[in-house]
Amino acid sequence: MPTGLCRERGLIKRHFRGDVSSGEEGELRAHLPACAACRGYYDRFLLHARLTRSGRSPSDRLAIGLGLHPAPAQGVRALLAPWPLAGVAAAVALLLVLGRGTLESPASDFGARGAATPSRSALEIYRVPHNQKPAPVEGVISPDDELAFAYRNPLKYKHLLVFGIDDARTVYWFHPAWNGQAATPVAISIAPGVGPHELGEAVRHDLREGTLRVIGLFTNSPLSVAVIEERIRRGALDLPNAERSETKLKVGRALP
Amino acid sequence: MQKATQEAPVEWLDRFHAGERPVIEEVYRTHFRTVDGAVGAVMSGADRETATHEVFFRLINNDGLRRSFKGGDLGAWLAVVSRNHAIDYVRRRNRESPVGIDLGASAAHSTAVGDGAEARLLIERFQREILPPAWAGVFEVRMLRSLSQAEAAATLGLSRTTLAYRELRIRLMLRKFLLEDGA
Numbered sequence: 435m436p437t438g439l440c441r442e443r444g445l446i447k448r449h450f451r452g453d454v455s456s457g458e459e460g461e462l463r464a465h466l467p468a469c470a471a472c473r474g475y476y477d478r479f480l481l482h483a484r485l486t487r488s489g490r491s492p493s494d495r496l497a498i499g500l501g502l503h504p505a506p507a508q509g510v511r512a513l514l515a516p517w518p519l520a521g522v523a524a525a526v527a528l529l530l531v532l533g534r535g536t537l538e539s540p541a542s543d544f545g546a547r548g549a550a551t552p553s554r555s556a557l558e559i560y561r562v563p564h565n566q567k568p569a570p571v572e573g574v575i576s577p578d579d580e581l582a583f584a585y586r587n588p589l590k591y592k593h594l595l596v597f598g599i600d601d602a603r604t605v606y607w608f609h610p611a612w613n614g615q616a617a618t619p620v621a622i623s624i625a626p627g628v629g630p631h632e633l634g635e636a637v638r639h640d641l642r643e644g645t646l647r648v649i650g651l652f653t654n655s656p657l658s659v660a661v662i663e664e665r666i667r668r669g670a671l672d673l674p675n676a677e678r679s680e681t682k683l684k685v686g687r688a689l690p
Numbered sequence: 691m692q693k694a695t696q697e698a699p700v701e702w703l704d705r706f707h708a709g710e711r712p713v714i715e716e717v718y719r720t721h722f723r724t725v726d727g728a729v730g731a732v733m734s735g736a737d738r739e740t741a742t743h744e745v746f747f748r749l750i751n752n753d754g755l756r757r758s759f760k761g762g763d764l765g766a767w768l769a770v771v772s773r774n775h776a777i778d779y780v781r782r783r784n785r786e787s788p789v790g791i792d793l794g795a796s797a798a799h800s801t802a803v804g805d806g807a808e809a810r811l812l813i814e815r816f817q818r819e820i821l822p823p824a825w826a827g828v829f830e831v832r833m834l835r836s837l838s839q840a841e842a843a844a845t846l847g848l849s850r851t852t853l854a855y856r857e858l859r860i861r862l863m864l865r866k867f868l869l870e871d872g873a
Contacts, residue, residue: 476736
């Protein structure tokens, strides 16, 4: 961290990630009234959330800092807030798909969060057919489906790449977005926790019929797409300190 | 569970006074907007959220505060507690900071994106220094006017895929501009 910045800036980031203990939240709240710089930084997070319609709701964030648990309805609204998936109606539909039965059930005592959690990272894939509601992928997609994703990150990796590889070893990038321009983007930053955490907008590629391996690569390094494509070419996609969630899909003729 | 609505039965009141966790959780969920709204009438932004946190922190940890509620409209009681707390917060903050909060000015908490002088300046700087001119329309319709993707695409004459791609890139730029260290 650059010199001259308060250590509490790290607590601000963790507060907005929903990854702060009640003790740390207390430290942050004691600090903010006396520090204009940190209040300004906090307000930037609020502005970012408002502009991008992303992140947890204020009630959820403050609940976590108080050792309370976001109510299921509030948790669902937090999932709805960030990412418009092919329109608001589709986002609501995806939210219902994600929310039903997939929200974690925290322990009942204050300050204790999380029952037993999955031990593996996972990428969830949803297809968004044209003008229809999103639905979890069930092995088959149409070549012109938009795909949307959510992830689970119990091991708290910092970055994620989501891409597809077809039978001809053509790579399709979902996250980060890359259309082959000169500047190669790097892995996106992701939130810790079981989630599920939604990822951005639905993305469409002109897929070939055949098999598509959709891979979520969880890593602690901001690897570039160029590095990953080189590894794919060499058939060396297993990386140290990384975890891969892979799903094989059949890209078939247009589905209803 | 008995909800904290207009009239609190004796049993619920006893449990509230005792600070039973399920009751406090329910009070938080039911009355967060009331507390946040009462505080928000006095201040905004980080201060608002800190003061809201403090009200609920006191409710969880201060036995005496809970017992001062004798029954009746819990929401109305919380609104008064919250406003008083917000006023005390402002006085405390003004003692600590030369640029304090003006109690006389209406906080007029607005949900409009970009409300507040500092927020407007940041948005203008982002538009002027960072945002590619060709993408200004996407930023305007999606982030400032909050149109849906379909409406935005139609307004700008773009395909949804193109709109989504540009929006994703703008989000990345916005995050870097607003939140990265040094911001």
